[in-house]
Amino acid sequence: MPGAEKEHVMVCVQIQIDGRNGVMLADPGYHVPRIITVMADGAYPHTGWFTQMDEPHCRKEYNYTFNQDNPGYVEWQERETRGGIVKCQISLVFVGKPYQDAVNVTERRNLVYNFRSLLSRDQKGHLRAGMYFPIGGRGVEEQFTLFFEEGPEKRKTKYKFSSFISTKDIPESALEDIKLCNVQLNYKPDELLEIICKLANVMADESFIEQMLKINDDICRAGFDAQRD
Known part of the structure; x- marks a missing residue:
């Protein structure tokens, strides 16, 4: 099963x-x-x-x-x-x-899980705003999805983490989206931007990501082996 x-x-x-x-x-x-x-x-x-x-x-x-x-x-x-x-x-x-x-x-176990999310929900559990991303060891191609409410609709945008390693490389449109999402997450001003910039540097460390993914794979393999036994 x-x-x-x-x-x-x-x-x-x-x-x-x-x-x-x-x-x-x-x-x-x-x-x-x-x-x-x-x-x-x-x-x-x-x-x-x-x-x-x-x-x-x-x-x-x-x-x-x-x-x-x-x-x-x-x-x-x-x-x-x-x-x-x-x-x-x-x-x-x-x-x-x-x-x-x-x-x-x-x-x-969650320290090495290969999918991350940061979410805000309303009282009924419906998603309001946040970000999520898989960790796939793709180096500079790694990206995250940012989403937030814009009127009655939800807006989703993908950005590469590599654009956030240096603040001068961050697109203006991304800064505006992050500000809107930051408010809907009830964060302090620029808190979400700081989190994303820190994540960008972590995701750029290919050696660390490779080790993390290997540990995650080992845990998954051990879990499936235990189920078969």
Whole structure:
């Protein structure tokens, strides 16, 4: 069964309703703006399928159910529709024992994760503004996506990190976009620009990025090997 390695921490509370077992999941680390109820029998108040994101370019739907072979795991089913193409993925959430070491397992693992995001959401969990980027070891070609609300629409723009290594190379249009995004992130003046400039220097260190990606690959490989065993 395909799955994802440990990326973040969610909260799980075991519940029992009239002798029926279940769990309640809170997953703000993955930007799920609701409490999810998973009942072993699939009956009320089981959450079932729900729409996590519905935007013109992409629709994501999630479903959480107990694994039929091992009730110590909850299956997280994801259905993504993009451009008429539907992609499905199943991951496993271990709920059989207490999770007692978030720092050693999750926080350290995230240090070398190869996708980064900095996001602002409204009270309903909808994206407002932020930036995101993959880390692919492409050197000067590495880029990030900046997005923010512009009236009723969202505006997205891609910029190369290499343009931010020296402040004199930053396009004026990029500075304007960053200022608007900075406000919607509720940051101090120029705070987002400072973050991006620091990231640009990190991304330019090819030796560091290569080592980081290798560690990430080793973790992923170990996780998949453990699932097969």
